[in-house]
Amino acid sequence: MRNGRIGVFVVAVLAGAGGAFAHGGATGIVKERMDAMSEIGGKMKAVGRMLKGGSYDPGVAVEAGNVIAGHGGKALTDLFPEGSLQPQSEASPAIWSNWTTFRQYAGDLKSSALVLKTMAEQGADRQALAGAFGDLAGTCKACHQEFRVRK
Template identity: 40%
Template structure:
C-alpha cells in the first residue's frame, strides 16, 4: 500500500476535525449535567485542534506560539476527560458509546495518551520546526481518531 504524504494526512485529519466540531455544535442541544460538561470539553479540544490544523495546512499564518498555547490547553483539558464519563452516563444527546465502560482501561489510556501527545506538541512547538510540529500534530490526531472510532457514536 502506498504511504500517504504528511500533507495529505494533515488535510484529511483537518477535514475530520472541522466536520466533528461543526456537528458537535448542533448535537449539544438539550444536553444537561455531566453530558453537557463533557460535550463542552470535547468541543473546546476540537476547536484547539481545528486552530492548529488551519496553521499546519497553511490556511492560517503558522504561529508556533499559538500552537504551543493550543496544545497546552488540550493537555490540561485531557486530564478532565475521565471524570466526565461516570459509568452509565448515556443520556441523550450523548455521543458516547457503552463500549467506553466495557473497555474502560483502553478509554482511560487514550485520555492519558492525548495528554502525552499534546504535551509533546507543546514542547515541539517551542522549536518552531514546522515539519516536526506537523508530524506531532498528526500523532495527536491519531489519538483523537482512535477514540472517536471506538468510543463515539458514528455520524450519519
Template identity: 35%
Template sequence: MKLSVLFLSGALVVSGVAAAVAHGGATGIVKERMDAMGAMGKVMKSLSAMMRGETEYDAEAVRKGAEVLQSHSGEALTKQFPEGSIEGPSEAKPEIWSNWEEFSGISGQLKLFATALGEAADNGLSTPGARGGMMGQGGLMGQGGMMGQGGMMGDPSHMQNPELLAQMPVQGLFNMTAQTCSACHTKFRIEKK
C-alpha cells in the same frame, strides 16, 4: 503525510459541526464533556490550518492550543465519563465503560502527545529535504533514529518518552494527536447520521 493531515483535518471539521448541532439539550456532566470536546475541536481546527499552511505558523498559538488539549485529556477526560453517563444527547458508546482500560489509555496518550506538542512548538514545521532533525541523518527518523535500526519505532516504549517526542517537528506531533482523537472517536463515540 500531507494527505493524512488533510484527511484528519477535514474529519475534525465535519465532526465539530456535527457536535455543535448535537449539544442541544445536554445538561450536567454530558454538557461539560461536550463543551470540553468542543474546545478541543476548535484547537485542532485552528492548528490544522497552520499545519496545512493555510495560516502562518505561530509557536505561541501552538503552545496555547496544546495547553487546552492537555487540560481536557488524561485524567481530566476520564473524569468526564462517570459510569453510565449516556443520558440525553450523549455521543458516548457504552463500550467506554466495558473497555475502560483502553479508553483510559487513549486519554493518557492524548495527554502525552498534547504535552509534547506544546514543548515542540519552537521546533516549527519540518521542511521537505531538510537535513537533521526528524528526517535527517542521525535524527529521530534517520539512521539509528526513530525509524532506523534501534530507533524509536523499533522500541515502542520510546513513544512514551516526552523528551524524545518533543524533539519532533510540530506537524508530526499534531498528526499523532489527531490520530489519537480519531481512534478514540472511532471506538467510543456514536457516529451521528
C-alpha cells in the same frame, strides 16, 4: 513535505479527528464533556489552519497543546462517570465495559498534546510540528472509533 503537501495532510488529519457538532439539549456532565471536546476540536482546527498556510506561529500550538493536555488524562475520564448517557450523547456504553482502554486513550491524548506543546516551545519547524499534530489527531481518531457512536 512541502507546504502544499502539509496542507493536504492537515485537511486529512482534521477530517479523521472528527468534526464539531453542537449537541443541544444535553445537560450536566454530558454537556460538560461535549463542551470540553468542542474546545479541543476548536484548538485542533486553529493549529491546522496555522500549519496549512499563512505565517508559521508555533505559539498557536503551544496554547492548543496546553489546553488539550488540560482536558486529557484524569480530567477527561472524570467527565465519564459510569452510565452517564443521555439521548444526545454519542458516548458508547463500551466505555464502561472497556474502561482500561478508554483511560489509556485519555492518557495518550494528554501525552501527545504535551509533545506538541514542547516541540512548539523548542522551535520545531512546520513539518516537524505537522508530524506531532498528526500523532495527536491519531489519539482522537482511535478513541472515537472505539468509543463514540455517531448520531
